[in-house]
Amino acid sequence: MYKASREKSMTRKSTVVLGMLGPTLDTGKTPERWSRWRPSVALCxxxxxxxxxFELLYQRRFDGLAGTVMGDVRHVSPETDIRGHVLELDDPWDFEAVYGALHDFARAYPFAPDRxxxxxxxxxxxxxxxxxxxxLTESRYLPGRLIQTSPPKRDRAELAAGSFTIIDLDLSKYDRIASRFQKEQREAVSFLKSGIETRNAxxxxxxxxxxxxxIASRAPILLMGPTGAGKxxxxxxxxxxxxxxRQVSGDFVDLNCATIRGDGAMSALFGHTKGAFTGALKDRPGLLRKAHEGVLFLDEIGELGADEQAMLLRAIEEKAFLPVGSDxxxxxxxxxxxxxxxxxxxEVAAGRFREDLLARINLWTFRLPGLRDRVEDIEPNLEYELDASARLLGVRITMSRDARERFLRFATSREALWPGNFRDFNAAVTRMATLAPGGRIGLPIVEEEIARLAEAWRRAPAAGSAGAGEGGEDLLVAALGARRAAALDPFDRAQLAEVLxxxxxxxxxxEAGRVLFAASRAKKKSVNDADRLRKYLARFEIDWSEVVAEGG
Structure with missing residues (x-):
């Protein structure tokens, strides 16, 4: 039994208490002090x-009381090594001074959590x-757990030492709290997805x-993705x-930067004073000022001119700017x-966007995929759009089974280009819902809409290729790197982007060769499509297998 006890004592970590002397609760010099509950003594x-x-922290003016308490601790608990530490504090109610003194103590203390x-x-x-x-404990400057002590309760037969509770601030160890956090996170994620049960992993x-x-950061967030992806x-x-x-109290202010140019751009963003330029008949606050303590969303930020980029960079870094015409x-x-x-x-490589501004807004960058890259999400989005149309039209909207199956088969096929992504998808569902007699979308309405979409995409190939081209540009950068891609002539860049x-x-x-050289095949001029395509890619030192890996 002695051996087992000895082995346990060898493996047990030493318990070290850090605490402040209580000038009121720990007070007492006469023998009557032993009839009072004193937290620092009772703890031992x-x-x-x-x-x-026991590391006991106290102000120098309480030297006498500290000596008494340390002597009493040694009396009731001879095995406890109690040490006193003087904290130089002029005002124990000055938060900044107290935090600073305790922080300095924590930084200097030789913690050994392994022992x-x-x-x-x-x-x-x-x-x-x-x-x-x-x-300091929550931030792990003090790498321990909290201990709270309480005096004996009159209605309970309790030892004179009272009771104690140990509190671990690692919330992941508390099942109910952890499950609450997980529930809140699920609700927040669902909120960001507008409640749509998306399936794309x-x-x-x-x-x-x-x-x-x-939730965790106030740093800029950059949302990338094709037009209509939902940015x-x-x-x-x-x-x-x-x-x-309650992380922001101000407004949500948004602007599509492609809609402003020149003095109008500077004025819209940063405001102007009366008389700053012709037509400036009164002061204008500007969108940045309206977004104070809120969120400013600048869509198509790449469309900003050089002057606006420079002003915006300063506003982000210094939270200050000069309105047009003001000093x-x-x-x-x-x-x-x-x-x-x-x-x-x-855009940076081409000299159209400031590198320092990109570095400032690029801390958190998220690329939203287009509709064609999320075909498994088309069905749940169809349900969402039908409900949205019902709210818009004030009529319950449904689809017959054959109509639903036909539309989903088309919408998820390669025939469906969706150049405007979810914007096009929303418009298609809205049209069908509006035309549906009694709010019931049948197969004829779906066939009519499919024909309308196919004709629209056929007549506007530029729009269709724009959405595809955006994906091609991404692959171009992945295959060549940003600087090599920017160094290509526009003709080569457009052609290679489409190939990729x-x-x-x-x-x-x-299969890719048959698509790309379809006209040559029709004229029987292309003998080996794959070999021809392989040689074309070799001009740019690109391997087909690497392109597939990047795209997957």
Missing amino acids: QHEDLIVDR EEYLIHITTGTHVAQICLFL GYNRLIERIEHVA SQLARKIYDLKKGR REVRSEFQLLAGTNRDLSL RVLKSARSLS
Whole structure:
């Protein structure tokens, strides 16, 4: 039995208590003090808590009381090594001074968590000291758990030592709290997705990461993706989420940067004073000032001119800017969300976008996929759009089974280009719902809409290729790197981007060749499509297998 006890003592970590002297609760010099409950002394009287070392912090003016308490601890618990530490504090209620003194102590203390277990006593000291000890423990400057002591209760037969509670601030160890956090996160992710039960695993992971960053950070967020991918809607949802968590108190202010130019752009963003230019008949606050303590969403940020980019960079870094025509700075605290369907690294390489501005807004970048990259999400989005149409039209909207199956078969096929992504999809469902007699969409209406879409896409190939081209540009950068891609002539870049886009969706090099050289095949001028395509890619030092890997 002695051997077992000895082995246990050899493996047990030493218990070290850090605590403040309580000038009121720990007071007492006469023998009557032993009839009072004193937290620092009582802490070492518990049979089920062995304190190996006690680090007692106190102000110099309480030297006498500290000496008495340390002597009493040695009396009731001879095995406890108690040490006194003087904290130089002029005002124990000055939060900044108390936090600073305790922080300095924590930084200098030789913690050894592999050999020792630390308990931070938060019963004694001023309320300010207790709060500071809590904060330092939560931030792991004090790598331990909290211990709270209580006096004996009159209605219970309790030892004179009273009772104690140990509190671990690692919330992941509390099942009910952890499940509550998980539930809140699921609700927040669903909120960002407008309640749509999306099935695309990559998109779901993306939204989960955006939710985490949106709640944890006030740094700029850059949303990339093709036109109609939902950047504006997501930006609004991020604001609503932060507003619901009381992280912002100001407004959501948005602007499509492609709609402004020149003096109008500077004025819209930064405001102007009366008389700043012809037509400036009165002061204008500007969108940055309106976004104070809120969120500013700048869609198509790549369309901003050089002057606006420079001013915006300063506003982000210094939270200050000069309105047009003014020599007095205006301050605005806002979180920036930016959207673009361009590759801004290519714009930097081409000299059209500031590298320092990109570095500033590129801390959190999320690329939203287009509709064609999320075909498994088309069905749940159809349900969402039908409900939205019902609210818009004030009529319950349904689809017959054959109509639903036909539309989904078309919408998920390669025939459906969806160049405008979810914007096109929304418009298609809205048209069908509007034309549906009695709110019931049947097969004839679906066939009519499919024919309308096919004709529209056939007549506007530029629009169809724009959406594809955006994906091709992404693949171009992935295959060559931003600088090599920017160095290509526009003709070569457009051609290679289209080739890469076709390669991404093809099952083999031969299949891609048949698509790309269809006219030559019709005239029987193309003998080996795969070999011809392989030689074309070799001009740019690109391997087909690497393109497929990048695209997958």
